[in-house]
Amino acid sequence: MSLxxxxxxxRVQMKQSFARPMFRFCLIANPILNTILLYEMFRGxxxxxxxxxxxxxxxxxxxxGCICFSSAGDINRERYSGTLALIFATPVSFPVIILGKIIGNTVMSLLTLGISLVTAVVLYRVPLTLESPLYFLLALLAAVLAFVVISSVVACLLTLSRKTELYMNCIEVPVVLLCGFVFPVSVLPEAVRxxxxxxxxxxxxxxxRLSVWGVNDPAVFWQKLGILLGLTALYAILSALLYRKIDRRVRVTATLEVA
Amino acid sequence: MDSIIEVQELKREYVTRHGFWKREKRVVKAVDGISFAVRRGEIFGLLGQNGAGKTTTIKMLTTLLAPTGGTCKVLGWSTFGEEKRIRARINFIFGGEMGVYRRLSARDNLRYFSNLYLIPRKEQDVRIQKILGLVELAERADDLVETYSKGMIQRLQIARGLINDPEILFMDEPTVGLDPVGARMLRDIIRRLKEDGKTVLLTTHNLAEVEELCDRLVVINKGKLIASGTPAEIKADSETLEDAYVKLIEGVSA
Incomplete structure (x- = not known):
């Protein structure tokens, strides 16, 4: 039944998200604009x-961006539309509902990678090579899992507060910078790393990135994958513990609704 | 007759903090030690001024809010701590245009909530079609809710509240903003629910509605219970229930 x-x-999440112009902007326009911006930065x-x-x-x-403004923002949208309390009070476990929302958003948000690829090919006709496609596929699956779990922790914490919009804006760019989305983490100061x-x-x-360049030493790949899966498992445990606490906390602090 | 809802010395406080440098803590007693019991199959009214504590009480009864003190039991289970035993057997409708997914159709809304209430797939279509007919939304069932009028959204809310065939239905000002035809339809649905042996707890400011529907009621003011009984008992020697209600409120405010 949980499945x-x-x-x-x-399904509901994908329908709802795609119906929102802001989500469509994040999903379609953002990767195009970011590709143009990054191409100009990396050209020389x-x-x-x-x-x-x-x-x-x-x-x-x-x-x-899609994850921040949808998975996180959805908590607030549900709160302001009065449906957060309704889904919370159903017999289904609340984390299952949140997880369904996050998986729906994340799967749909993967489109951004395809859009970036098409933009780079169509606009710039630059050399794009993927040296280790199988490793890439594996890395992508692990990345999706990692994003789903980290979104779940974020969404869980945001259930507690009504200042969701502020927080989701606060986490978007720092994660892009800290996690080396557009430059290697090695350029960051050691303390920040x-x-x-x-x-x-x-x-x-x-x-x-490793699988794009080509995995010459599989041991390095497996080691990083092991760390990623370990950290993801740790986040998942943290998320499960938080949900258990938050299930009671939101009813004590009355943050399920606006008024 | 057995009590299906038991409330004893129920309390709920809200704590707010004000100020930037010097945080000042304020405690508001929304519900301040009320007690009442609702019998199975009854239509029970919860009356009071705005801010009297009606909605807070309903939220505690529907497992959405933790009581600060006292006992709050529904179907024999505590609403905070044993809520899993209760949720599949109750439902609630809050008045107004909230509580629906506007970018989905009415049918999709009901199908989604059917899934959340773990209604078997085989039963869903039949039940949804029946409820859509009951609230007269069958013809527009596949249109997006954002194209609906206020009254239609409220009727969809009612449909959602009935989706799990609840033993107890909580309604917080369900007729607010409904046109007379819609309000009558809702009253007919409430009567039908009673005939089917369901229990309904409702709050409303429409005293004619209370007189027409409720078997018993309580009046609360500033979080405290000030009267309880049948509409006739509350009315006593006043001409109308409204006169009696105004006297009660003025009496405690004087």
Whole structure:
């Protein structure tokens, strides 16, 4: 039954999200604009494979933007439309509903990677190579899992507060910078890198980039994948614990509704 | 007759903090020690001025809000801590245009809530069609809710509230903004629910509605219970229920 709830929530979420102009902008226009911006920035950088930073960077920025403004913003939209309380009070476990929403959004948001790729090919006809497609596929699956779980932690925390819009704006760009979406994390100061490597998307981005350049040493790939999956599992446990707490907390603090 | 809802010395406080540098804590007592019981199959009214604590009480009864003190039991289970035993067997309707997904059709809204109430797939289509007919939305069932009038959205809310065939239906000012035809339709639905043995707890400012529908009622003011009984008992020697209600409110405010 949980699977049926998960699937129907994904379907409803995709329909609802795509109906919103802002989501369509994040999903379609954002990756196009980001690709143009990043191409102009990387044109004279000496990097020859634009796939690694321009296409992946723009696609991931778009993906994260969609996740922030949808998975996180949805909590507030549901709160203001009066449906958050309704779905919360159904017999289905609330985390299953939130998970369905997040998976629906994340799957749909993967389109940003395709749009970035098409933009780069059509507008610039630049060399785009993917040296290790199988590793890339594996890295992409792990990245989706990581994004779903991190979104779940974020959505969970945002259920507690009514200042969701403020927080989701606050997390968008820092994650892009800290996790090295558009430049290697190695350029960041050492003290900042501590935060980068505590965030699972950092490893997801490194794995994707590694498979774009070509996995010459599989041991490095598997090691990074192991860390990514380990961190994701840790976030999942944290998320499960938070949901257990929050289920009671929102009813004590009365944050399920606006008034 | 057994009590299906039991409320004893129920309390709910809201804590707010004001100020930037010097945070000042304010405690508002929304519900302040009320007690009442509702019997199975009854239509029970919760009356009071705006801000009296009616909605807060309903939210505690529907497992959405934790009580600060007292007992709050529905179907014999505590609404905070044992809510999983209750949720599949109740539903609630809040008045106004909230509580529906506007970018979905009415049918999609009902199908989604059917899934959330774990109604078997085989039963869903039949039940949805029946409820859509009941609230007279069958013809527009596949149109997006954002194209609906206010009254149609409220009727969809009613349909959503009936989707799990609840034993108890909580209604918070369900006729607010409904046109006379829509309000009558709702009253007919409430009567039909009673005939089917369902229990309805409703809040409303429409005292004629209370007189017409409610078996018993309580009046609360500033979080405290000030009267309880049948409409006839509350009315006593006043000409109308409205006169009696105004006297009660003025009496405690004086």
């Amino acid at each position: 049926a709830v998960l699937l129907s929530t994904m 950088s000496g990097e020859e494979n634009f796939m690694a930073y321009v296409v992946l960077g723009a696609g991931l920025m778009g993906l994260w 501590v935060f980068s490597y505590a965030l699972s998307p950092t490893y997801a981005v490194e794995l994707l």
